[in-house]
Amino acid sequence: MDEQQVRPRGGPPMWWRHGPPWWNRWDDEEQRPRLPWRSTVLITVFVLAGSNFAGQGQGDRQDLDPFARVLLFVAAGLLLWRKRYPVAVVFGTSVAATVYLGAGYPYGPVFLAVAVACFNAIVTGHRRAAWAAVGVFWAGHALVAHWLYEWLPPSGDPAASWGQEGVIAAWVAAIVAVSELAKTRREQWAKERAERAQAARRRADEERLRIARELHDVLAHSISVINVQAGVGLALLDTDPEQARTALTTIKAQSKEALGEVRQVLDTLRTPGDAPRAPAPGLDRLPELVGQAASAGLTVEIEGTAPRLAPGTDLAAFRIVQEALTNVVRHSGSRNARVRLDRDDVGALRLRIDDDGPATGADAGGSGNGLAGMRERAAALGGTIEAGPRADGGFRVLAVLPVTSPAETKEDR
Structure with a gap:
């Protein structure tokens, strides 16, 4: 007590x-x-x-x-x-x-x-x-x-006179009514301020989540490639110095690109309203992504062409392919992957990334954070993600994304 x-x-x-x-x-x-x-x-x-x-x-x-x-x-x-x-x-x-x-x-x-x-x-x-x-x-x-x-x-x-009392009673009622109205307006303003503060906190949380997701996708892919190339360089340092030099060159290029993308992500923490210094990556950079995967020993086949996408959808599609290929490099015994792009009956973009497996560890398809990030990206755009092992022993990631995100459609209106 x-x-x-x-x-x-x-x-x-x-x-x-x-x-x-x-x-x-x-x-x-x-x-x-x-x-x-x-x-x-x-x-x-x-x-x-x-x-x-x-x-x-x-x-x-x-x-x-x-x-x-x-x-x-x-x-x-x-x-x-x-x-x-x-x-x-x-x-x-x-x-x-x-x-x-x-x-x-x-x-x-x-x-x-x-x-x-x-x-x-x-x-x-x-x-x-x-x-x-x-x-x-x-x-x-x-x-x-x-x-x-x-x-x-x-x-x-x-x-x-009772008329005078009526005047005083009316005066008292007017005071109470005005006071109640002021109290109601004051509570309404306080509620609106609280809602605005809550919305601002929610936007800040969403922005932090977006930045964390971007950093995860950038670093997971780049570090995976660097890790593979570092292993190759160490294994061939004495027997094949030229190949080891190539691996080190790939590590340098990949680390430089990763630093550039990290800076681009962190640029969003600058003063609100500032334009980004570089365009966000999209599916037009798939050939570059294929080259990075090749340097890690993974052969990637691209089937189909992507339609014209809104910037947010284009970035999400690129990150999904990047994360899926990173998981192939890290968790699959297959050295071949296939990326197929097409449109379904309702005009949505379908991304399918396959590898033939088998999984090299318990975390087949990824540790969970990457898959969760892909699902969050798709859900934010009104799309879906399906990821899991195939019947023949491989692994498949299937993403369905709207060509135009709901938020961008609303802005256009």
Whole structure:
């Protein structure tokens, strides 16, 4: 149990020292709202000066005396703490205004203090307290104006008309209505800000995922080729130095290209709105990809031609082929792969990458991260990916991608 909730035997409850729950106290000074000095001073001056002016035309009411000015000062001055203690302030202001009007002093700007306190209490979430306070204010005024007026100053004052009470009731209802409307708008704005922040976080997460996927595809392919060529170079370093030199040359070229692609991916982390320094890769670079695979000892046959694709679809298709060939190099005993490109009946691009196997380890077809990345790319475009072993012992990756991605179609509209 929390120490602050423990009540000493025979002693007062703990809220006696710290205040009741509705008191709205802050234990940390830094969390306390700032006192609204300027607005409170302006309201206080307006209430005091305006009451003097308003009293000149109300001969049937008591003249302002020091006690009246004290009540006015208290009603307006309490607003200084309205941000920290909205419940206490709205009740205090209502009581001070009720006593002021019950004593027979002139009607006037004292209503403004009650309105500000009520408005503040409602918009800060203390609806019931605000309603109760203004209800007490109106009920107190009606009680004095219709039943207790004979025993209160000024002497000989008649009962107030019920029409006047209707005006005051309408004024109270208007204050509550405006406050509720302001509270509703404030909550709506807060919800919209939260939704915008959540959308921004979601976009940031998607961007991080996209960058991670790009880096995985670039590095997995390049490092696989480098690993194969490094093994070839080490094996032939003594027996065939010329072939070892070729392997080292391939490693240099591949590492340079990988660094360039990594820089291109990381360029997206620059100031938003900057154009990329180099075009994103697409299926037009398939011959280059075939050459890289050949340097790793993999022969790739290309069948069919790709249709004209949107940039996002073109990049996804290239990365899918790249990842599939990387998995062949890393996880298949076959040194031959086939890539077929065509369009299905609905006009979508079909990519099929086959190898004859067999798998060289438990992770046939890949460790899972590459396949997951391919599925994410396809799903983002509204396409599908099927990957798995074939009946004859090989492995197949089949991707179906729309020629134009949904996002790019929406932008065109």
